[in-house]
Amino acid sequence: MLAYLVAVAIVIGIYALLTISLDLQYGFTGLVNFGQVAFYALGAYASALTALATHSVALGFVAAIVVAAIAALPIGALALRLREDYLAIVTLGFSEVVRLVLLNEEKLTGGGLGLTGIPRPFANLGPGAAEIAYLALVVACNIVVVLIVRRVTRSPFGRLIRAIRDNEVTVASLGKSPPAAKVKTLVLGAAIAGLAGALYAHYITFVTPDQYLPVVTFYVWMASILGGVSTLRGAIAGAAVLVLILEGTRFVRDFFPSILAVQMASVRLALVGLALVLFVLYRPQGVFGRALPR
Amino acid sequence: MFYLNLMVNGVVEGLIIGLAALALNLVFAVGRFPNAASGDFMTIGAYAGYSVQQLGSHSALVQGLAAVAASVAVSLASYALVFRHLVGRSMVAPLLASIGLGLFYRSIVSLLFGLDPLFFVMPPIHAYTVAGLRLQGTDLWLATLAAASVAIVLLLLHVTPIGREMRAVADNALLARASGIRSRRVMIALWSMVGAITGIAGLVVALRTTVNPELGWGLLLPAFAAAVLGGVGSPAGAILAGLLLGVMQELSTPWLGFSYKIALSFVVLTVVLLVRPQGLFGTAQVVR
Numbered sequence A: 001m002l003a004y005l006v007a008v009a010i011v012i013g014i015y016a017l018l019t020i021s022l023d024l025q026y027g028f029t030g031l032v033n034f035g036q037v038a039f040y041a042l043g044a045y046a047s048a049l050t051a052l053a054t055h056s057v058a059l060g061f062v063a064a065i066v067v068a069a070i071a072a073l074p075i076g077a078l079a080l081r082l083r084e085d086y087l088a089i090v091t092l093g094f095s096e097v098v099r100l101v102l103l104n105e106e107k108l109t110g111g112g113l114g115l116t117g118i119p120r121p122f123a124n125l126g127p128g129a130a131e132i133a134y135l136a137l138v139v140a141c142n143i144v145v146v147l148i149v150r151r152v153t154r155s156p157f158g159r160l161i162r163a164i165r166d167n168e169v170t171v172a173s174l175g176k177s178p179p180a181a182k183v184k185t186l187v188l189g190a191a192i193a194g195l196a197g198a199l200y201a202h203y204i205t206f207v208t209p210d211q212y213l214p215v216v217t218f219y220v221w222m223a224s225i226l227g228g229v230s231t232l233r234g235a236i237a238g239a240a241v242l243v244l245i246l247e248g249t250r251f252v253r254d255f256f257p258s259i260l261a262v263q264m265a266s267v268r269l270a271l272v273g274l275a276l277v278l279f280v281l282y283r284p285q286g287v288f289g290r291a292l293p294r
Numbered sequence B: 001m002f003y004l005n006l007m008v009n010g011v012v013e014g015l016i017i018g019l020a021a022l023a024l025n026l027v028f029a030v031g032r033f034p035n036a037a038s039g040d041f042m043t044i045g046a047y048a049g050y051s052v053q054q055l056g057s058h059s060a061l062v063q064g065l066a067a068v069a070a071s072v073a074v075s076l077a078s079y080a081l082v083f084r085h086l087v088g089r090s091m092v093a094p095l096l097a098s099i100g101l102g103l104f105y106r107s108i109v110s111l112l113f114g115l116d117p118l119f120f121v122m123p124p125i126h127a128y129t130v131a132g133l134r135l136q137g138t139d140l141w142l143a144t145l146a147a148a149s150v151a152i153v154l155l156l157l158h159v160t161p162i163g164r165e166m167r168a169v170a171d172n173a174l175l176a177r178a179s180g181i182r183s184r185r186v187m188i189a190l191w192s193m194v195g196a197i198t199g200i201a202g203l204v205v206a207l208r209t210t211v212n213p214e215l216g217w218g219l220l221l222p223a224f225a226a227a228v229l230g231g232v233g234s235p236a237g238a239i240l241a242g243l244l245l246g247v248m249q250e251l252s253t254p255w256l257g258f259s260y261k262i263a264l265s266f267v268v269l270t271v272v273l274l275v276r277p278q279g280l281f282g283t284a285q286v287v288r
Helices: A002-028 A036-054 A057-079 A084-104 A129-153 A156-166 A168-173 A178-204 A214-227 A232-255 A261-282 B002-030 B038-054 B060-081 B092-113 B137-159 B161-171 B173-178 B183-208 B217-230 B235-256 B258-275
Strands: B128-130 B133-135
Touching: A002 A036, A002 A129, A002 A156, A002 A178, A002 A214, A002 A232, A036 A057, A036 A084, A036 A178, A036 A214, A057 A084, A057 A178, A057 B258, A084 A214, A084 B092, A084 B217, A084 B258, A129 A156, A129 A178, A129 A232, A156 A168, A156 A178, A168 A178, A214 A232, A214 A261, A214 B092, A232 A261, A261 B092, B002 B038, B002 B137, B002 B161, B002 B183, B002 B217, B002 B235, B038 B060, B038 B092, B038 B183, B038 B217, B060 B092, B060 B183, B133 B137, B137 B161, B137 B183, B137 B235, B161 B173, B161 B183, B173 B183, B217 B235, B217 B258, B235 B258
Parallel strands: none
Antiparallel strands: B128 B133
16 A cells, blocks of 8 residues: 555646646746647657666766757747747647657657666665655656746746736847746756656666657646646646546445446546636636736 | 559548647637647547447437537637637747647557557448549548548638638738737637538548547647648648648658658648648748
8 A cells, every 4th residue: 555655746736737737838938838748758758768778877867968958949839929829739740750660660669669777766675665766766857847937937037028928029129138047947847857757767777669649748837737737746746646546546446346436537538628618718726826927 | 543543542641630730720820820739639539439430329410410520629728728818929939738639649549448449340332443543432432521621621611700800810910909809709610610620531531541549649740741841821732732742642652652652741741841842832921
């Protein structure tokens, strides 16, 4: 039981990082990123490949952050020129293209089978302790990221990106540069998502393109809206509620064993879709938070 | 000759993309948001056609009517229950809601029918060979069906009073209202039209390939690329761009391979948005 709770907590921590990343981009800056999973996937694969080649998990993490951040640069260049709805579709497309590349460039990425045997830190501590040590690592990453993001959002730069979200034209007319600020936020957010990818890859020790479907992005949006956008507290709480809902549906089968696993997965997705619609309709400010930026 | 055959294939594919792009474009022009659930309207139409066949009807007309009826019902329900209440909110709200709705429909379909692809049984139709060019009988039929639906939609938009009202709302909603156009009527007509288009498109895809829960969702990116390439607010542009994209996709397969088809749409979409955001036939918008 303890092992299961630790596993759930690790997944919550990873989703919390993704949600904070989205919150920084959408909640604080108003950038509609529907390609979150792309940076998560790039982080996971970059870390896996580096760690497999160098046997250093630390180098893998560095590679994950760097690769995801660099991948955000072209998206940043696009974000400067596109209205929010177009940016949403372009980023969604970008994430699908990234997945296609991971699926088809077999020599590098292992194709549909993915990469296996990714080294897991603390494995020599033995079962039980290893998981708890990994959870500590995830929590530590969350604390560092929250501190960094808080520092950023409470700085003059933070006021600038919130002002861009609320009225970009005014910001530009005051002589500030919205484009530079947008690219910085996208890159920082992508780096955080890359870190989350590395944490995930080294935790489950294998990566396949199937782990990085667009639905992961929708989960993160769900978590962000659940918690209320542009509050970090809400981001973490939203991630927790999301994972508990996703995990909780597993137990439904214990009571109704006649339901097939495939059917349960469909029910789970249907619930996520429905919840997304209902939240947008009736409670756009989320459980904790302020209203969606208009 | 190989390339000519690819082109024929591309034209049929392009008509499908064009229909999906038309559905996106109509909502985009009048409702002002990208409806990410429109692919899933197609999926529902396809499954409705399939169900009718499973129930024993082999009439293509009955299957088509079932597909259209199901998609229209879902489209109208989506408007009445969700999108209608999001008018005036930021564009992200209806977009997020449409993504949620799409996910919901897709999951319900896979819950009811499973994830495995299902096959429509079509009576074999004679294939023609014209000057070495092989034309599949089914493809000819489907292309005719798709082309006819496009023609009907364009006629409805440009000849009938409701079409004129729709274009007026698309042009300037406030002015349209001030001129006494009842927006409720226009929106119901719009979403019915979107339903009918997606129903036919879904059925055509289902007949050409297989019926699976991702049928429509998989077409969303090419459809969006075509809608943008054609120009938002230009129905004919959406169709032409769809045809262009379909042919380009097919002609690129010898080099890019089948698996990177979607990536081509993405490249087209990005380049058009950067170089000519108003599309080939659209009018320039001040905000982009």
